[in-house]
Amino acid sequence: MARFTGPVCRICRRENQKLFLKGDRCYTEKCAFERRGYPPGQHGQGRIKFSEYGLQLREKQKIKRTYGLVEKQFRQVFEKADRAKGITGSNLLSMLERRLDNVTYRSGFANSRAEARQLVRHGHFLVNGQSVNVPSYLVKKGDLVEVREKSKAVARIGEAVESVKRREIPQWLELDGAAKKTKIRDLPARDDITAPMEERLVVELYSK
Numbered sequence: 001m002a003r004f005t006g007p008v009c010r011i012c013r014r015e016n017q018k019l020f021l022k023g024d025r026c027y028t029e030k031c032a033f034e035r036r037g038y039p040p041g042q043h044g045q046g047r048i049k050f051s052e053y054g055l056q057l058r059e060k061q062k063i064k065r066t067y068g069l070v071e072k073q074f075r076q077v078f079e080k081a082d083r084a085k086g087i088t089g090s091n092l093l094s095m096l097e098r099r100l101d102n103v104t105y106r107s108g109f110a111n112s113r114a115e116a117r118q119l120v121r122h123g124h125f126l127v128n129g130q131s132v133n134v135p136s137y138l139v140k141k142g143d144l145v146e147v148r149e150k151s152k153a154v155a156r157i158g159e160a161v162e163s164v165k166r167r168e169i170p171q172w173l174e175l176d177g178a179a180k181k182t183k184i185r186d187l188p189a190r191d192d193i194t195a196p197m198e199e200r201l202v203v204e205l206y207s208k
Contacts, residue, residue, distance in 0.1 A: 056205035059198050066195070067096045068113045073136070078206055089199030090190040097170075097188040100127065101135035103145055107175050107182040111160045124151040139184050146181030168194075 050058065064074045081091035096102065101117040104125055110116035117135045119125065125132065126146050127139065139145065147157060161177055169175050170192050174183040 053205075056201045059201040060205050063093075063096070063197055063199070063202060066113075066197075067099065067102060068117060069096075075206075078202070082206075087190075089203050092202065093190060093193050093197065093199055094188050095138060097193060098138045098140075099135060100125070100132060100137040100139060100145070103139055103173070103182070103184070106170055107145065107173055108161055108163075108169065108177065109147060109157055109180065111156075111163065115156065115160075119154075119157065124148055124154065124157065141184055141187050143184045144181060145184070146179070152180055 060074075064071070067074075069077070077095050078088075078092055081095055082088045084091045097106070101113055101120050104110055104120060105113045105116040109125070110119055120135045121133050123131055123133045124147060126148055127137065128144055131148070147154075151157060157180070161180065170188065172184065172186045172188045172192050174185045176182065
């Protein structure tokens with residue numbers, strides 16, 4: 001599946017928000033967004049005025065890129081959220097948070113969502129004792145996500161666990177860092193997502 005393979009720091013600058021796509025680098029002074037906090041390109045430092053559609057598009061792009069999805073994947077998640085009971089925007093963010101690659105990242109088993117996605121694909125994690133290598137797998141309340149016994153010695157996972165103190169573990173996850181496992185205490189609610197996101201703009205965009 002086609003994915004963005006260029007410098008991801010440009011994405012943060014384009015969306016005018018730090019999306020933490022580079023893992024530990026985002027917490028250092030080397031972060032490109034901290035050094036050049038304006039959009040890339042020759043007109044990046046100029047005054048930019050967005051139309052209503054432009055604001056909706058930028059918000060959709062920001063959320064999509066934060067979770068590392070391509071357009072087709074994101075649209076499919078939105079359609080599921082729209083069919084589910086409740087508020088479409090809240091359902092959308094909840095489903096994105098419940099993705100297995102995001103859960104492993106939020107639990108501190110990977111330094112970035114891109115790294116988490118790769119680790120999941122390589123079969124380093126178990127869900128309720130069963131191997132799952134699908135990054136888009138949606139966890140449920142009560143599920144137990146853990147690092148495989150053979151994978152606990154993987155350097156990338158160990159380094160991520162050591163640096164997890166830089167990130168806040170959400171309350172809907174119950175992490176056991178020593179055993180490298182996390183339990184889904186509850187489904188993520190809108191209040192559990194602290195990153196600045198205006199999901200209503202995405203709903204408005206897709207409702208046209």
